[in-house]
Amino acid sequence: MNIAVLISGGVDSAVVVHRLKEEGHDLHLFYIRIGLDDGSGDCSAEEDIEMCRLIARQYGLPFDVVSLHQEYWDNVMEYALRTVREGLTPNPDIMCNKMIKFGFFEERWGHEFDQTATGHYASTEVIGGTKYLATAVDPVKDQTDFLARISYSQLSHLMFPLGTMPKAKVRETAIEARLPNAFRKDSQGICFLGKIDYNDFIKRHLGIRKGAIIELETGRKLGEHNGFWFHTIGQRKGLGLSGGPWYVVKKNVHDNVVYVSQGYSTEKQYGRTLHLDEMHFISGNPWEDVSSPVRITFKNRHMPEFLSGTLTRLNEREYVIESESKVQGIAPGQFAAIYDASSRLCYGSGIITGQNVII
Numbered sequence: 001m002n003i004a005v006l007i008s009g010g011v012d013s014a015v016v017v018h019r020l021k022e023e024g025h026d027l028h029l030f031y032i033r034i035g036l037d038d039g040s041g042d043c044s045a046e047e048d049i050e051m052c053r054l055i056a057r058q059y060g061l062p063f064d065v066v067s068l069h070q071e072y073w074d075n076v077m078e079y080a081l082r083t084v085r086e087g088l089t090p091n092p093d094i095m096c097n098k099m100i101k102f103g104f105f106e107e108r109w110g111h112e113f114d115q116t117a118t119g120h121y122a123s124t125e126v127i128g129g130t131k132y133l134a135t136a137v138d139p140v141k142d143q144t145d146f147l148a149r150i151s152y153s154q155l156s157h158l159m160f161p162l163g164t165m166p167k168a169k170v171r172e173t174a175i176e177a178r179l180p181n182a183f184r185k186d187s188q189g190i191c192f193l194g195k196i197d198y199n200d201f202i203k204r205h206l207g208i209r210k211g212a213i214i215e216l217e218t219g220r221k222l223g224e225h226n227g228f229w230f231h232t233i234g235q236r237k238g239l240g241l242s243g244g245p246w247y248v249v250k251k252n253v254h255d256n257v258v259y260v261s262q263g264y265s266t267e268k269q270y271g272r273t274l275h276l277d278e279m280h281f282i283s284g285n286p287w288e289d290v291s292s293p294v295r296i297t298f299k300n301r302h303m304p305e306f307l308s309g310t311l312t313r314l315n316e317r318e319y320v321i322e323s324e325s326k327v328q329g330i331a332p333g334q335f336a337a338i339y340d341a342s343s344r345l346c347y348g349s350g351i352i353t354g355q356n357v358i359i
Helices: 011-022 043-059 069-085 092-108 152-156 167-176 198-206
Strands: 002-006 026-033 063-067 115-117 123-127 130-134 211-215 221-225 246-252 257-262 270-281 294-299 307-313 319-328 335-339 345-353
Touching: 002 011, 011 026, 011 043, 011 167, 026 043, 026 092, 043 063, 069 092, 069 198, 092 115, 092 152, 130 152, 294 319
Parallel strands: 002 026, 002 115, 026 063, 211 257
Antiparallel strands: 123 130, 130 345, 211 221, 246 257, 270 319, 270 345, 294 307, 294 335, 307 319, 335 345
16 A cells, blocks of 8 residues: 655654554655744754654655645644634644644645555544544553544545554564664654744743733732733643642633632532534534433543543534533633543544633
């Protein structure tokens, strides 16, 4: 099979190359390049590209660096800044996968191949002739929540060779294959932002505007913040308050006020009901004709654990999750990924709405 492989310079995508090459496929390696938001190059990208070249050379494979710089900033980061400006919490990684890796890349290069492979920890499953996004065997590394917004046509062209491998096995394979990045640390950061500090990025684009930090229960002013856009619902660190822990539980965007509540057990940081809008089902709605609540598992942020609850349809776009357990940090703007009751199939996602952000 003729396969396009998206590689990053990290160990995960390198092991994808190794596995597919061992299986006898014809591979073409691609690195998607994105510059910094000031239009300059990213020095860390040069290191990544050099590592990719070493891998391509080791296996005798063609390798291309392709640029989607403008597309990334016009779409993904424009979405992120718009969302933050509205007082909501964005997820650039989800939009990056949908619009850049499996959007523009597929339209311009990936479609020329039989399939596109990536180093995501996910898998797929075919049921009744329909392909579904499925979780990885390693629950800690599972990344299906980052893929929960892709389309069926995108999923149909994708393969995830690491879905059956625990992370420890990936490292072990890299060492046995003597890959040049076998001991390289996993990258952190938001999609292509890499080593850019998120708060520095927000400050550069939205600036600083001092506002009050107020205790929700008493109305007492506890301190000041540099702008509501630096804070998200459920946040505990970075508030600069003594006598904590303090959690962000509400924001008033109009008045630039951040409300907090004290204590690890404060009920204000928890909720059981998640209202979802813009519901998206990757492979079709499995409950199209069901009007009563259905049993599901879900994630309201990237984490190893799946939460159990029910999903109820309000209309074509809107759904409500009722969680069996208390959910910490329900942040409007984030995506809730929806899974079947066994946490095997990822059906899609919806955008969390709520009353804890006042526009």
